[in-house]
Amino acid sequence: MNKPTGIDPRGPRFGATITAVLLLVDVFISIPLATAPINVEANGYVLLVVLSGIFLWGAVGGVQQSPYGLFFAKFIRPRLKSPEFVESPAGPTFSQAVGFIVTISGVLLYLAGIPAAVPVAAAFAFVAAFLNAAFGYCLGCEIYLLFAKRGITFGLEKPGTPRTTRVGSDHNI
């Protein structure tokens, strides 16, 4: 994960909108794959591989370095007013990582001989991207604590993002 700095929250939502559209297209074109022999040249499979790669790009480089993030920063952000607030890129980057896990699972399961994995994985990823794009749903807000409670904090225990202003002592809890 990259160093947390403030980003325009409209950027990730722009990326989520494009992602949702592409995933919906992928669901549409990959439905016939569910009942067909495995074909690694099928459009639905190839698109899911590409989307998986884009998710990985965003997860490793940070959401602002993803293709949509770069496009937003170069062509859209300069035309907009300043945002009312900025947010840490950690949340949207976490969402990219979750998107990668879901889509790469579909890719690998397809290669393993489960043809329905492509449309199913695309559908799950679509739901998350659509909720983010249309409703501002924050995947990291909803599920990150579930991971943290199991000791998985993605190296962000003390990341320097909006922090505790007053620290309590655990022995007093």
Place this chain on the structure above:
Amino acid sequence: MEYGIVAGLLVVSTLLGLVWKSRQGRVVAQSGSTISLDYREAGKTTILQFTTPMCGPCAQLKPRLEKIANFRSDVAYRDVDAVEHLDLANRLSIRSTPTTLIVSPDGEIRARINGIAPAETFINAIEGTIPARSITATEETVI
């Protein structure tokens, strides 16, 4: 068949979004639980916001809550990273962020607000004018 599945996916996703949205800013009245002075200011009603490093909306909500505290001498604002204070988050059943607690001057947790809400929602919760859809929890828990 493809059109039907895609349309169904859109409908289900929209319904999920509407349900999620309707739960945002819901005020849940509480009583019987108290919280230690480490997480509140003595003699003031405290707005206690739980955040995580992954929570973008927390940054949106924070200035709104700070503003309420700045305008009222009887209200203080504190935020707590739920990951750094997992034990506290577990005891208070904090499952997502932002989750905000309204703590009375004597340390009793009076209300819980999940997600983003207008400032009026928090002010009403502070004043005790909680909307009718609220649920009252009565378990006796001392944090």
